[in-house]
Amino acid sequence: METKIAVLGAGAMGSLYGTMLSEAGEEVWLLNHWKEHIHAIREKGLTISSASGDRSVFVKATTDPTEIGQADLVIVFVKSYDTRDAMSGALSLLREETMVLTLQNGLGNAEQLAEIVGERRLLAGTSGFGSTVLAPGHIRHAGSGDTMLGELSGAKTTRLEELRRVFDSAGLRPVITENLQGVVWGKLLVNVGVNPVTALARVKNGQILDIPELKDIMERAVGEAFEVSCRKGITLFPAGDPLEHVREVIRRTKDNVSSMRQDIEKGNQTEIDVISGAIVREGNALGVPTPVNALLMNLMKGLEKGSRNNQSKLR
Numbered sequence: 001m002e003t004k005i006a007v008l009g010a011g012a013m014g015s016l017y018g019t020m021l022s023e024a025g026e027e028v029w030l031l032n033h034w035k036e037h038i039h040a041i042r043e044k045g046l047t048i049s050s051a052s053g054d055r056s057v058f059v060k061a062t063t064d065p066t067e068i069g070q071a072d073l074v075i076v077f078v079k080s081y082d083t084r085d086a087m088s089g090a091l092s093l094l095r096e097e098t099m100v101l102t103l104q105n106g107l108g109n110a111e112q113l114a115e116i117v118g119e120r121r122l123l124a125g126t127s128g129f130g131s132t133v134l135a136p137g138h139i140r141h142a143g144s145g146d147t148m149l150g151e152l153s154g155a156k157t158t159r160l161e162e163l164r165r166v167f168d169s170a171g172l173r174p175v176i177t178e179n180l181q182g183v184v185w186g187k188l189l190v191n192v193g194v195n196p197v198t199a200l201a202r203v204k205n206g207q208i209l210d211i212p213e214l215k216d217i218m219e220r221a222v223g224e225a226f227e228v229s230c231r232k233g234i235t236l237f238p239a240g241d242p243l244e245h246v247r248e249v250i251r252r253t254k255d256n257v258s259s260m261r262q263d264i265e266k267g268n269q270t271e272i273d274v275i276s277g278a279i280v281r282e283g284n285a286l287g288v289p290t291p292v293n294a295l296l297m298n299l300m301k302g303l304e305k306g307s308r309n310n311q312s313k314l315r
């Protein structure tokens, strides 16, 4: 049976997931307040550029959640700082059994969503895909990796298995986890090492490994985050050397423009507070020093505020 899916925050990643699910035969609605993007998709479909060429796909898209009605599944891909407002403004999508799945970057998204939709509706995970918005209605699919999916309780439920089946037929490489916290922290270590460094140095992910000074900063930031995760008693996923895992993701996404660099270049707020900021907060609470993450966080805040001021001066 067809699953009715609403993607809350259909930017680069949400548009990619929504379109792949729609191509697999699900009823999908892309939801975003960015009018130009939604208008372009409604008029000409969403164009996806990838290594195998360009394709345009017609998929339903709207800026108004009430146009969608109730959904079986809501996939949350909004920026972490928009989570509360976006979900509160889209409660019309929910009926009793609607599942809400967050695949957002950073720490604390599931907790925020649980306060709004209730923990029983919530599933969480991480995405190993990479995507960039090139223009309204046009994205680049920059890389693929596993989509980790789990219940907050770690239980293996029928609805989780159903979600796995739906994602599998769309080519989204689902893997069920019983260790959601370890998965979220494993991805957090990647974002801690990659996102601020690429945004500050304006490089693609892969260049971190080519430029020794950047590689050194990345390794120090990840090292601190690893220390915090150990002190919290988290069993990171994947198992093994966490730094080697981060290097492996960097190699796999070497041509990506990270989401944080995309945000800075668009003059948008970034997710630094739930990435490096989360490590600084958790480190402070546990007495683990995190000077490199604190420096990266402060530089990013300066860059965010500075680029907003510079933009207003240009106007």
Ligand code: PAF
Residues within 6 Å of the ligand: 105, 130, 190, 191, 194, 195, 205, 249, 253, 256, 257, 258, 259, 260
């Ligand atoms: O935020 C991102 O850009 C992605 O999570 C990642 C894995 C760093 C790839 O660019």
